[in-house]
Amino acid sequence: MSARQKQRRARLAVFKFASCDGCQLSLLDCENELLTLSESIDIAYFLEATRKAIRGPYDLALIEGSITTPHDAERIRRVRSESRFLVTIGACATSGGIQALRNFGNVREFASIVYARPEYIATLATSTAIGDHVAVDFELRGCPINKRQLLEVISAFIARRSPTIPAHSVCVECKRRGTVCVMVAGGTPCLGPITHAGCGAICPSFARGCYGCYGPDEAPNVASLMTAWTQLNRPPDAIARVLRTFNANAPAFRNALTHENDQS
Amino acid sequence: MKTIKVEYLARVEGEGALRIRFRGNAVRDVELRIFEPPRFFEAFLRGRHCAEAPDMTARICGICPVAYQMSACAAMEDGLALSIPNHIRDLRRLIYCGEWIESHALHMFMLHAPDFLGFDGALEMARTHRDRLKAGLLIKSAGNELIRAVGGREVHPINVRLGGFYSLPPASELLALVPNLASARDRALEALEWMTSFDFPGFERDYEFVALRGSNSYPFMGRRLISNKGLDIVANQYDETFEERQVPYSNALQSAIRARGHYVCGPLSRFNLNFDLLSPTAAEAARRARVVPPCRNSFRSILVRCIETIEAFEQAIEIIERYDGAGPAYVEADVRASTGYGLSEAPRGTLYHRYRIDDAGLITDATIIPPTSQNQASMEDDLREIAPRMLALDHRAATRLAEHVVRNHDPCISCATHFLNLTMERE
Structure with a gap:
């Protein structure tokens, strides 16, 4: 043996x-x-x-x-x-x-x-x-x-090695797939820029904006994305709701909203 | 006093336990206890937008997310009087076929078959029945492929929305699935023959069977709910017809028909009430397997699941063959204050959603009644009925029999734990 x-x-x-x-x-x-x-x-x-x-x-x-x-x-x-x-x-x-x-x-x-x-x-x-x-x-x-x-x-x-799981955003996956940006080209609000990769960017390939089900990526700029959403005429409560879903308690999503509330 | 206790029910979705207590040879009480932690979906749905309900409620169950998406859409669209074009209805049925196939295959081959053959689970069964299990996995993956093609991914599909879909799949992509669907259907036909050779305990009960009644095909979605004992209602009469009760030992509520008491939903009910609507291939397979209505033996539900799997393949192929990919992907909803009622047939039984929304489209009240809560009381009745036979068995065999009885109804305990407004509150 x-x-x-x-x-x-x-x-x-x-x-x-x-x-x-x-x-x-x-x-x-x-x-x-x-x-x-x-x-x-x-x-x-x-x-x-x-x-x-x-x-x-x-x-x-x-x-x-x-x-x-x-x-x-x-x-x-x-x-x-x-x-x-x-x-x-x-x-x-x-x-x-x-x-x-x-x-x-x-x-x-x-x-x-x-x-x-x-x-x-x-x-x-x-x-x-x-x-x-x-x-x-x-x-x-x-x-x-x-x-x-x-x-x-x-x-x-x-095998005692570290897993190869990228922590960048969904945007990178869209570029890899060759999916045209739904937000820039189509005006569809998308959470892709702040969302952790891993799904393979499915939603944008179905003409839907990313809804953040993989949670925040390694360095999410939530405030900047919220400004971009506002420019697409999304009301603040719609933005708040989309961060309060499957990963609401992830610090980057949770704190972004607390911060907003403090300002108002 | 003798007690049979199963601390953790294995091979069910979610966490539950059961306890049967005897006094002498008489059964004293039976408790099917669901300790899956509550997640309070109905509570946090309040204040959410109606368009969010399909994606949020999908998370109630990873095994039948499509059912949640479909019942949620049906309820919202009912309230908003939104009429859905036929090509969208067809695609909805198609993705639902995928879910029946995937969920039924999981239950038949990985959860239920090991009961009949005396294995701890599918992986142990693989040692001696590898080809059977492989056929089961092939059937399951054909179902998953269908969900992926229409919905984007198999667990929590992303393409379903209020009024239809985000985008329609190209006809060529669906057509490419047909050869695989046809060969998986043939595996299901063979599996049915194999399963008829199982040893089925004699166990007939006079259940009240409740299911949707199809209008011209075996039902996935619809509004008319019937039973073999005279029930015939439409979705908005659901609350006056059924009531839910809370028991202290469980996190799941139990349903009953107000007028008569316990009932069952699921494959046996659908089959007994819609046999005439099966496609020719599925009906013929059922007759060959000598499964014809009324089938009152819940152990034989594995055969009915297999027949329904064949039916789902038949319907899927038929839908794909006349699908041309044309038409709008969805119809826009004109949001206003309303109450909507939605019913659909999840793999394990009827799933009811009711929502009240305000003028801004925000949910003010949500009620969700999953199939497992409806079947819970009948599972306890089955256990009570079969318990005397357990006394003759050693503890291990008695435990296995008890689990088998519960598994006959394919309970999804993750679903069953998230519940509704109680009737007693409403009164």
Whole structure:
């Protein structure tokens, strides 16, 4: 038996917190690569796919979802302690997700709108990123994540190299695709200049402005883009709404609006 | 007292647990507990613009985002009395076909089939049934391709908007998918034959089946909701017909028909109420597999899912073949204060949306009732009914049977946790 065969296969675990399941579904959506992947690593814990559960420690834990309950705030610490590398996947895990809209309102009021007996519901006042609770080795952005990027991240961590995931804006992806700028040429408001790349610039290729589902890029100039939107006759409340969606709690988006409010 | 407890339900979308308590040989109580954390969609939709509802509600569920987009559009367009041209309706049905195929294939091959064959999951099943699983993945990827072609990406498609689409896909791009769709449909026909060889426990219940009734084809979107027990309503009568109840042990609300109680929605209901509308290929496959209405055994829902997958392929090919890519991509909505009601058939059952908006188009009230909350009470009834059989089994086998019973209804727990205004509040 060669040394390579003797080597223990890497153990992958997938954990879910508050989320829509779409990012872990991206792993099952890797239809062709999934079987190959399961032959080269041990999928030790992935409840959505199998009830077989191997106990930690894990070499790589993928975390989907945000922290919204006291129980989950505890659980993520336990997961961290039994994982060598911990990677968060998707807008919920990296910024708190759409459910972080509660951070700007009153969660008790929210609960009483949805539930007749809100006292049965155990929930925190905020929805926060995993990185606000434990150390995170890598954050993969997107609502949802891109499955090609997910495979790159898994391969990189298994091979102990750093993942090749660019942090520039969606604009670069449009240029690469050869998509004509929807904002400059078409007057369509677009969040591309401040949004993290990774989706492949899908929206502009469908004649739609980017709506920011990958969150802020490495150095977003939000104020400048807002000025450009105003010049396209977008009212300030429309701009505020578009930053308050899937990555509302990402600091660059959150602070841009707080700043605006301070000025008014 | 004996208790069967499953702490984490595996192979379902989202997080849930179940507990069955016996006193002697009698079932004392059954609790299907959903502890997926609540995300309060109905609350934060208030104050948002009506045009934002399709993209925001898509995030309720990564497995059936198209269903959320379609029900949201249907509700807003109902309120605004917006009439949608046929070529847009067709494209909506096409992307919905993709979602049925993708979601049904995931459930049949990766979640449900392992129950019948005694595996922990699909990856374990791959060791002995690799070709079957590969066929399933091929079917699933054909569905995803369809969603990608119309919607831009498979999870949370970006091309759907109020009134239609941002842009229409070129006819040549869709036409190029047909060979692959046809061969995936043939894999589904073979899979149906394979699945008929599964061992189905004798388990018939007198469910009330509720589903949309199609007007001239098997239903994806529509306004008329019927049942096998006399229900026949249109979308805006939904609230007076159904009620939702909150139970202390779960973050999901349970639905019931006010007049009669529990019911089921989903593939069995659609099939039993719309068999006559199936395309010839799907109907013929159903007859060959000896699946004909009324099918009252929820274990056999895997066969019905496969028949619906074949139906979705047939409809998709038919739509693509007469699609020419002409016409406007969307119709502009004239926003005004209104209340709208929307229904569509998500892969796992009827999805209801209701919105009230003001003159500026901002949402003042939102209600979303996903299929899993509607089926939750019937899942508990199924468990109660089958529980005596569990007493003869060891704990592991009893647990597996209980999970299997829940999985028969393809619960999507991520969906089921985000709910609605309660009826008791309204009264």
